[in-house]
Amino acid sequence: MSASRLVATKLSQLRALCTVAAAEVISEPRKPMRLYQKLAALGGTGGSVSSTLNEHVMEGNEAKKNDLLRIAHGLMRIRRPDHALQVIEWMENRKMSLSSANIAFCLELISKVKGVAEAENYFQNLPASAKTKFTYSTLLYCYCSNGMEEKALSLFKEMEESTLHYNDLMVLYLIVGKLEKIPGLVEEMKQKNISLNAFSYKLWMQSYARQNDTEGVERVYHETLENDAALCDWTVCSNLAAHYIKAGLDEKAESALKKLESVMDSTNREAFHYLMTMYTNLSNATEVHRLWDSLKAAFKITTNTSYQVMLTCLRRLKDLGGMKRVFEEWDSKCTGYDGRLVRTVIYAYLEHDRLEEAEDLFKEASKKVSKPFLRGMELFIIYFLKKGQVDRCVEFLEAAVSISKNEKWTPHFSTISGFRTHFEGNGDVETAQKLFSLLKEVDSLKATAYHLLLKAYAAAGKTDPELPRMLEEDGIKINSELEELLQEVCHCNVSSY
Numbered sequence: 155m156s157a158s159r160l161v162a163t164k165l166s167q168l169r170a171l172c173t174v175a176a177a178e179v180i181s182e183p184r185k186p187m188r189l190y191q192k193l194a195a196l197g198g199t200g201g202s203v204s205s206t207l208n209e210h211v212m213e214g215n216e217a218k219k220n221d222l223l224r225i226a227h228g229l230m231r232i233r234r235p236d237h238a239l240q241v242i243e244w245m246e247n248r249k250m251s252l253s254s255a256n257i258a259f260c261l262e263l264i265s266k267v268k269g270v271a272e273a274e275n276y277f278q279n280l281p282a283s284a285k286t287k288f289t290y291s292t293l294l295y296c297y298c299s300n301g302m303e304e305k306a307l308s309l310f311k312e313m314e315e316s317t318l319h320y321n322d323l324m325v326l327y328l329i330v331g332k333l334e335k336i337p338g339l340v341e342e343m344k345q346k347n348i349s350l351n352a353f354s355y356k357l358w359m360q361s362y363a364r365q366n367d368t369e370g371v372e373r374v375y376h377e378t379l380e381n382d383a384a385l386c387d388w389t390v391c392s393n394l395a396a397h398y399i400k401a402g403l404d405e406k407a408e409s410a411l412k413k414l415e416s417v418m419d420s421t422n423r424e425a426f427h428y429l430m431t432m433y434t435n436l437s438n439a440t441e442v443h444r445l446w447d448s449l450k451a452a453f454k455i456t457t458n459t460s461y462q463v464m465l466t467c468l469r470r471l472k473d474l475g476g477m478k479r480v481f482e483e484w485d486s487k488c489t490g491y492d493g494r495l496v497r498t499v500i501y502a503y504l505e506h507d508r509l510e511e512a513e514d515l516f517k518e519a520s521k522k523v524s525k526p527f528l529r530g531m532e533l534f535i536i537y538f539l540k541k542g543q544v545d546r547c548v549e550f551l552e553a554a555v556s557i558s559k560n561e562k563w564t565p566h567f568s569t570i571s572g573f574r575t576h577f578e579g580n581g582d583v584e585t586a587q588k589l590f591s592l593l594k595e596v597d598s599l600k601a602t603a604y605h606l607l608l609k610a611y612a613a614a615g616k617t618d619p620e621l622p623r624m625l626e627e628d629g630i631k632i633n634s635e636l637e638e639l640l641q642e643v644c645h646c647n648v649s650s651y
């Protein structure tokens with residue numbers, strides 16, 4: 155991810171900034187590589203990376219270094235750092251030589267998969283030749299993105315001073331909440347004649363935005379414009395607009411969005427999506443429709459993602475008629491069916507209790523999607539649970555559970571949190587038991603099922619001494635949250651079995 159894509163205020167997005175990716179960009183697997191697809195599929199099947207690679211070689215195929223590196227980066231991008239690391243480890247075991255940028259990538263993976271302490275250890279044991287600006291930068295990034303202030307600062311002192319590293323420190327201070335340190339860093343950069351890039355300005359702006367200091371935000375914005383208007387790209391404007399929206403300064407937000415539109419590249423889909431989303435926050439439907447028309451005019455193909463963004467905007471604007479028209483337009487043009495879009499529309503119907511339309515669409519979609527439409531069922535399961543229509547909830551849940559015998563089912567996190575919210579406070583033991591016996595049938599949901607049951611028991615003040623034994627028989631790993639619940643519900647010492 156390039157630094158310039160960083161838009162929002164969320165720390166998770168700050169963490170996603172990866173210094174290594176900025177240092178050496180390795181493209182994603184270009185052609186759909188068979189080996190890559192096999193490895194990417196391992197997430198679902200639980201197979202092992204090294205035996206897949208060994209098999210690949212034993213079948214007489216080549217395993218070229220650059221291909222493997224591309225694969226590892228591809229796996230990282232689909233959020234499989236563990237598998238990416240196993241690919242690199244396999245390469246290391248085969249004594250394939252890695253550049254220091256690749257070693258830096260490995261370091262980053264270790265910190266993600268095994269923790270910063272392991273990464274630190276790996277760094278310490280590197281030969282001097284591999285302790286380069288790449289590996290140093292990565293270690294600094296690991297410290298900063300984990301909020302490890304002391305270690306970050308002492309490493310920073312050993313390193314060459316650069317814009318990148320100052321930016322890392324700003325990220326650190328945003329994460330640990332020492333916002334007051336950030337202007338000082340900027341001052342230091344200026345004194346040392348280290349140039350600020352667009353990302354530096356955004357981080358500096360953030361430090362004021364987080365303190366609701368509109369004047370500070372504006373000061374940074376004007377300084378960016380004055381120092382180098384070219385740095386004032388759409389992401390800088392989007393930071394400004396987001397601040398105004400949060401602060402309830404609608405008129406200023408509108409003018410920041412206008413500015414954004416004037417500096418953005420008209421072939422940037424992401425910027426269009428951002429504008430539509432922000433005008434939705436301002437409840438300005440006229441602008442959303444205008445941008446949707448410009449977006450469709452600017453590109454030959456309107457992607458599924460663009461439709462998804464527009465549908466979500468219309469849902470949030472409560473314009474269900476408009477949403478239906480846009481959905482039908484997509485439906486009439488689409489070659490393959492995208493369940494995400496259908497889900498958004500069904501969700502909107504359910505939100506407004508338009509059950510009949512939701513069910514009709516679900517039935518139609520079920521015929522069109524290639525696999526059973528589990529994601530769609532989940533919406534109904536939670537909807538009926540919320541409405542207290544347990545029979546209908548169970549009807550959908552039974553169907554989903556029976557499909558999960560042949561098809562892996564990993565519910566959307568919003569589904570799980572829907573279950574949780576229902577059971578946390580309400581102590582509806584009878585429903586909980588019914589759902590428990592169904593959910594327990596699904597491998598990926600076993601632990602969740604126990605969790606929900608225990609939550610419901612805890613809320614109802616019910617006890618059941620049998621539960622620890624059942625958990626053990628089902629091979630459920632006891633984490634600290636489950637342990638607490640068990641102590642509450644069973645009055646028993648879990649660690650004793």
Ligand SMILES: *[C@@H]1O[C@H](CO)[C@@H](O)[C@H](O)[C@H]1NC(C)=O
Binds near residue numbers: 347
């Ligand atoms: C600061 O850096 C710029 C270019 O990076 C250079 O032109 C300028 O002379 C430097 N100023 C000082 C005081 O070192």
Ligand SMILES: *[C@@H]1O[C@H](CO)[C@@H](O)[C@H](O)[C@H]1NC(C)=O
Binds near residue numbers: 364365366
């Ligand atoms: C900023 O404003 C938000 C919402 O208006 C509030 O929740 C937050 O506590 C404020 N932060 C500071 C540092 O004043």
Ligand SMILES: *[C@@H]1O[C@H](CO)[C@@H](O)[C@H](O)[C@H]1NC(C)=O
Binds near residue numbers: 395396397399400
């Ligand atoms: C826009 O609205 C969404 C949904 O209400 C909210 O989560 C988000 O924080 C808002 N964005 C801004 C910049 O206020």
Ligand SMILES: *[C@@H]1O[C@H](CO)[C@@H](O)[C@H](O)[C@H]1NC(C)=O
Binds near residue numbers: 409437438439441
């Ligand atoms: C929507 O935004 C446009 C452009 O900023 C503005 O002229 C118009 O008054 C806004 N409409 C509403 C309803 O806020």
Ligand SMILES: *[C@@H]1O[C@H](CO)[C@@H](O)[C@H](O)[C@H]1NC(C)=O
Binds near residue numbers: 455458489
């Ligand atoms: C939309 O998604 C479907 C299913 O994933 C796919 O077949 C189709 O090509 C996508 N359409 C566009 C325009 O990307």
Ligand SMILES: *[C@@H]1O[C@H](CO)[C@@H](O)[C@H](O)[C@H]1NC(C)=O
Binds near residue numbers: 647648649650
């Ligand atoms: C649970 O049992 C273990 C070993 O039998 C003991 O060390 C621990 O203190 C006990 N914990 C509680 C909360 O009773």
